[in-house]
Amino acid sequence: MMDSMPQQSSSAPPAPPDPPLAGLKLDANGLIPAIIQDHKTGQVLMMAWMNCDSLARTLETKKTHFFSRSRNKLWLKGESSGHVQHVKSVATDCDQDVLLIKVEQVGAACHEGYESCFFREMDPLVPAGSGEASGWKVVGKLVFDPKKVYAK
Amino acid sequence: MMDSMPQQSSSAPPAPPDPPLAGLKLDANGLIPAIIQDHKTGQVLMMAWMNCDSLARTLETKKTHFFSRSRNKLWLKGESSGHVQHVKSVATDCDQDVLLIKVEQVGAACHEGYESCFFREMDPLVPAGSGEASGWKVVGKLVFDPKKVYAK
Numbered sequence: 001m002m003d004s005m006p007q008q009s010s011s012a013p014p015a016p017p018d019p020p021l022a023g024l025k026l027d028a029n030g031l032i033p034a035i036i037q038d039h040k041t042g043q044v045l046m047m048a049w050m051n052c053d054s055l056a057r058t059l060e061t062k063k064t065h066f067f068s069r070s071r072n073k074l075w076l077k078g079e080s081s082g083h084v085q086h087v088k089s090v091a092t093d094c095d096q097d098v099l100l101i102k103v104e105q106v107g108a109a110c111h112e113g114y115e116s117c118f119f120r121e122m123d124p125l126v127p128a129g130s131g132e133a134s135g136w137k138v139v140g141k142l143v144f145d146p147k148k149v150y151a152k
Numbered sequence: 153m154m155d156s157m158p159q160q161s162s163s164a165p166p167a168p169p170d171p172p173l174a175g176l177k178l179d180a181n182g183l184i185p186a187i188i189q190d191h192k193t194g195q196v197l198m199m200a201w202m203n204c205d206s207l208a209r210t211l212e213t214k215k216t217h218f219f220s221r222s223r224n225k226l227w228l229k230g231e232s233s234g235h236v237q238h239v240k241s242v243a244t245d246c247d248q249d250v251l252l253i254k255v256e257q258v259g260a261a262c263h264e265g266y267e268s269c270f271f272r273e274m275d276p277l278v279p280a281g282s283g284e285a286s287g288w289k290v291v292g293k294l295v296f297d298p299k300k301v302y303a304k
Binding site: 021022023033035037041042043044046047059089090091092093094095096098100110111112114117118119120121122135136139 | 173174175185187189193194195196198199211241242243244245246247248250252262263264266269270271272273274287288291
């Protein structure tokens with residue numbers, strides 16, 4: 001991103017270990033955002049966080065692995081659904097604190113059944129701030145039924 | 153992103169104000185990552201952070217504004233270079249904690265002179281971890297000379 005200084009809390013944690021790709025800058029929690037893009041269509045599919053382990057696993061297996069901040073554990077994308085992402089290329093930005101990973105997506109990226117997690121778009125016809133549900137409309141393509149896929 | 157729980161420090165700051173688009177989830181610092189994509193080519197140009205003010209300014213002016221964590225201030229993308237981004241659409245993900253903004257880019261996105269900030273790609277011929285400069289190669293297209301543009 002354009003803004004390279006790490007955020008430091010008053011009780012800064014110890015520096016994270018060196019990431020498996022030289023020069024990458026992890027944040028104070030040892031994480032880096034990874035943007036996932038379909039390598040053929042250019043559609044941005046999702047964004048999730050990686051730590052050193054998940055990045056190393058991603059590079060080794062050529063399947064995306066992320067770090068879940070809520071569950072505090074590494075996860076293989078598609079481990080429940082089978083909707084894995086085969087890595088085609090890995091890029092980083094000028095500040096080397098964001099990753100852009102192009103993938104071949106099996107199934108669909110979003111656990112809600114859409115091709116991309118970015119299935120809600122701002123609706124210019126509904127003024128922003130005019131109510132709890134206002135401002136967004138669903139524009140994404142529904143590809144699967146989450147109840148069926150995750151009930152397996 | 154797929155991982156929706158906000159990170160809480162031991163001294164959690166007060167909740168940030170409601171963002172100008174209903175349902176968006178800002179992090180504990182009142183920020184949300186914004187992925188910027190070229191609306192025609194699909195090229196991912198950059199990622200930067202927005203707070204409520206920068207998102208409101210972006211929606212009002214239809215030009216991207218971000219929040220600089222290092223300078224602790226709002227900035228208009230292109231304020232120095234003239235390389236502004238005209239907003240074409242604003243989407244959010246399933247967890248509503250990331251934005252995807254499609255733009256028409258004037259000039260080039262990266263302050264280093266490249267079309268996209270993601271101008272470095274992992275080089276599979278150079279093993280990761282084999283040295284400080286290893287693992288990456290420049291693949292992006294250089295569009296302008298930063299020394300000339302920022303010397304104005």
